Amino acid sequence: MGAEHTGVSIDSTVESSAAPLLDKLVSDRIAGKLAAQDPTLWGSEAEAEAAIRLSWTTLYQTSRPLIGEIEALRTDLRSEGIDRIVLAGMGGSSLAPEVITGTENVALTVLDTTDAGQVADALAGDLDRTMLVVSSKSGTTVETDSHRRIFTEAFTEAGIDAASRIVVVTDPGSALAELGENEGYRKVFLADPNVGGRYSALTAFGLVPAGLAGADVARLLDQAAGVADALSADSADNPALRLAAALGSAHADGAEKVVLADTGSGIAGFGDWAEQLIAESTGKQGTGLLPVVVEDAGAPGFADAGQDATPVAIGELLGEATIAVAGPLGAQFLLWETAVAVAGRLLGIDPFDQPDVEAAKKAARSLLDDPGSLSETGSPSAVFGSVEVYGDVSTSDGLAGVLREFLATAPEHGYVSVQAYLDRLDDASAGLLRAELAKRCRLQTTFGWGPRFLHSTGQYHKGGHPNGVFLQLTGAVETDIAVPDRPYSLGTLQRAQALGDGQVLADNGRPVLRLHLTDRAAGLVDVMRAVQELAS
Incomplete structure (x- = not known):
């Protein structure tokens, strides 16, 4: 296949399981109806929202x-x-x-x-x-x-x-x-x-x-236009229908997580874009597909994906993946948008709303309106070097013991979400925690920079499958920046977003542990050492 080829490769076992769904999508003419911007495809409750959300299907022209x-x-x-x-x-x-x-x-x-x-x-x-x-x-x-x-x-x-x-x-x-x-x-x-x-x-x-x-x-736009006819075809060869059917079938069989790794696509950071599309579109009403973006095809969680996850390669190489999606960037944008919208139909949800995103925003706003509430309520549960621990702690076995106790609250086939309210340039080493934790806790593990993940996977965290545990990382602010004509600084806003989202998660019954780094560089080293002490 050439570099500009756009298509979906699917493991034969998954393709066989997905065949009935694919046949139904074709016979119901879903692709053609979507291309015609039919708002009835997701049911009567979603129709009003869908009616004002379907112009993306023709953007390659408009x-x-x-x-x-x-x-x-x-x-x-x-x-x-x-x-x-x-x-x-x-x-x-x-x-x-x-x-x-x-x-x-x-x-x-x-x-x-x-x-x-x-x-x-x-x-x-x-x-x-x-x-x-x-x-x-x-x-x-x-x-x-x-x-x-x-x-x-x-x-x-x-x-x-x-x-x-x-x-x-x-x-x-x-x-x-x-x-x-x-x-x-x-x-x-x-x-x-x-x-x-x-x-x-x-x-x-x-x-x-x-x-x-x-x-x-x-x-x-040319790349998207080049695949548009294939995506609107009511055919079993339609790559978006094939991808949607495979994801829908896997979810029905218990694979509620989609693990994304690049396998030489030449596209930089595609998983971060797809993460928002998948999580916000499907993670609601207690169901959904949780995207897990990993470092490469050999990373923990991909090559060893369990029965609760579907490994998807971004690129032509199937390898360890169950599904591989290939194509130039413009084509991939349109292919994934189409597939995820159709997957929403298969999951029985509205892929165009985000009912749980506003909760974290409201919580942050209420904290900003009452700055006194942003001060810590009481002392940290424990302090280990440059790391203050906020959350329920009953162990005295050091920071590794705290992490071990916290991870034990995750249900079987649950997931761990690491949320770093830090500088994604200067504190980039925090991203290494994803693979280290995944390798040791044997759970699918996601990593997000705060507050950007609040506009992405944050919807799934509150509205999707209720089996996640959430590890927040916050850090001391050395030099703050005031926001002109507003009664808060960036440091205050960042803190409000972390505490607000943590409170919403806790109110929804999700376990939350916050590690506050009084010295960011030293604290990240302390956290990494504690993770590496966990049994692999």
């Missing part, structure tokens, strides 16, 4: 006018010496642009964090060469609004007209669209409002920041 607008603005910026693009956006507003630019090896600084250190690093770049893209569907995303305020102040203090250095991507009629017009921002791009955030890779949310950074977005 987004083409953006190409000229992006190219014209990029040319103007380069002529002014502006060649550094910083993107402020969360979830669907940042994950696709990061994959697109990473795949094309184009520089894009992505701010999907409330960590003061990471934001400070972005501010330290050459502001004379910087354009900020503020991207928010609702126009009220607290993280993104905070970044906008901080950069506006920084531009102004540097003697730069802030309005000339801000580009907005948002939905028509949003508060951000109005602000952009009133403030005279450089340009306001209005995205198609009938596309949900996680399906927005080929809208202005994905294309504008990537294109301004230098990615070839026209090629991306």
Whole structure:
């Protein structure tokens, strides 16, 4: 198969099990109805939402006018010496642009964090060469609004007209669209409002920041167009129907987790984008597919996936995988969007809502409204070196004992979620914990940077299968950043998001353990040593 081939390879056993589902999808003409944007495919309760969420199926055509607008603005910026693009956006507003630019090896600084250190690093770049893209569907995303305020102040203090250095991507009629017009921002791009955030890779949310950074977005749309006919065909050869049937059949057999590993696709970080699509679309009403993004095909949880997980290769190599999905990035975007939407039908849920995401946001807002509640209630349960432990602890067997006791609360075939409210650049070593924990606890283990995972897997954590345990990592803030015209700093906001989500998880009966690193570097070493002391 050539590098541009798009297709799905499935293990013969799984393909045989999925055959009845695939036949039913074909006979019911699901692909054709989806391509025609039929909102009835997910039942009467989902119809109203689906009716305003299906324009993603034709974006490979309808987004083409953006190409000229992006190219014209990029040319103007380069002529002014502006060649550094910083993107402020969360979830669907940042994950696709990061994959697109990473795949094309184009520089894009992505701010999907409330960590003061990471934001400070972005501010330290050459502001004379910087354009900020503020991207928010609702126009009220607290993280993104905070970044906008901080950069506006920084531009102004540097003697730069802030309005000339801000580009907005948002939905028509949003508060951000109005602000952009009133403030005279450089340009306001209005995205198609009938596309949900996680399906927005080929809208202005994905294309504008990537294109301004230098990615070839026209090629991306061409790649999606090249597979569109195959995805709309009511045929057993339709790759999206085959993928959906395989995932649906595996879930029915108890494989509720989808383990994603890259096997030479040439796409950078595709799993992080697919993670949001799968988790937010399917993780609700106590069911769903939990995406587990692993380091490579030999990582713990992939090569040794148990009966509760389906290993999926992103690339043409099937190898240890049950399913392999191949194709260029634009085609993969559309293929996975189609497959996950159809999988939602098979699971009996609405793939376009996210009913449990707002709970964590509300909890964080209530903490911000009452800053006194952010102070620790009492002392930590235990302290080990640079690590403070918050949670139920009954063991005296050191930090390893605390972790062992906590992991024991996970049910059979449950999962462990590691949530790092840290700097994903300077504290990148935290990501090593996923594989180390998975190897030792023999449970599928996910890793997410906070608060970005709240806009991704956070829906599944509260709404999906109720069998997860949650390990939070928070860290001391050395140099905080105030948010202009707001009564909080980034450090306060980050803390509120961690404590708020932890409280919502606990209220939903999910076990939560928080490890607070009073010294981030030393604390991460202490945590890693404790994990390595666990029996493998």
